Amino acid sequence: xxxxxARTPTAGTADIDQVxxxxxxxxxxxxxPLSQAEIDTLFEAARWAPSSSNSQPWLFLYATDGPERxxxxxxxxxxxxxxxxxxxxxxxxxxxxxxxEGRVFRSGQxxxxxxxxxxxxxxxxxxxxxxxxGGILVDDVHDKLNLPKDKFDVIAGLAIGRRGDVSxxxxxxxxxxxxxxxxxxxxxxxxxxxS
Ligand SMILES: Cc1cc2nc3c(=O)[nH]c(=O)nc-3n(C[C@H](O)[C@H](O)[C@H](O)COP(=O)(O)O)c2cc1C
Numbered sequence: 001x002x003x004x005x006a007r008t009p010t011a012g013t014a015d016i017d018q019v020x021x022x023x024x025x026x027x028x029x030x031x032x033p034l035s036q037a038e039i040d041t042l043f044e045a046a047r048w049a050p051s052s053s054n055s056q057p058w059l060f061l062y063a064t065d066g067p068e069r070x071x072x073x074x075x076x077x078x079x080x081x082x083x084x085x086x087x088x089x090x091x092x093x094x095x096x097x098x099x100x101e102g103r104v105f106r107s108g109q110x111x112x113x114x115x116x117x118x119x120x121x122x123x124x125x126x127x128x129x130x131x132x133x134g135g136i137l138v139d140d141v142h143d144k145l146n147l148p149k150d151k152f153d154v155i156a157g158l159a160i161g162r163r164g165d166v167s168x169x170x171x172x173x174x175x176x177x178x179x180x181x182x183x184x185x186x187x188x189x190x191x192x193x194x195s
Contacts, residue, residue, distance in 0.1 A: 119158070
């Protein structure tokens, strides 16, 4: 996908809210801590996400500092450790697979995706950045964070904080520290026709 310095909505569309363009996955984070009120506000946004039968299958486990944070850092793949350990808030995102009555949450991961995006958008509104990471040690996250595999899908890690100085990143990541582009609208939204 082409890297661009700016994100341009598709010509002819009505204005989309700037918040969707302003959210992008930064790697340069300031180590400045987030207040507990800021952290709670981010997760409060997730709380209101829609889900199948209002099942709310998401679980966000987070750490900021101390031995808990050391453990969380160790559960990232090395490539993500190079930058995500600077972010003041590190989250692991899991989704319940079902409920105690035996109902399987077929859309649990989908619903949890909506909740993470709520956090991402709320973060932009608060002047914060987010960066989701699939590059995590999934088996170790299950094991060390007490998330049994029969009950939870471990989906991703999530770094959150204020933007930091790009010069603190390794050279290759400095070059990639910019918003990227998207497929064209016509590739992702197609008026279906039977003819
Ligand atoms: C589920 C998921 C997993 C991702 N895994 C990683 C990752 O391990 N490392 C990384 O640097 N970025 C990761 N990303 C960030 C994506 O590369 C990024 O969202 C994508 O390129 C679009 O760019 P944008 O978020 O800046 O708009 C991940 C994003 C998502 C949603």
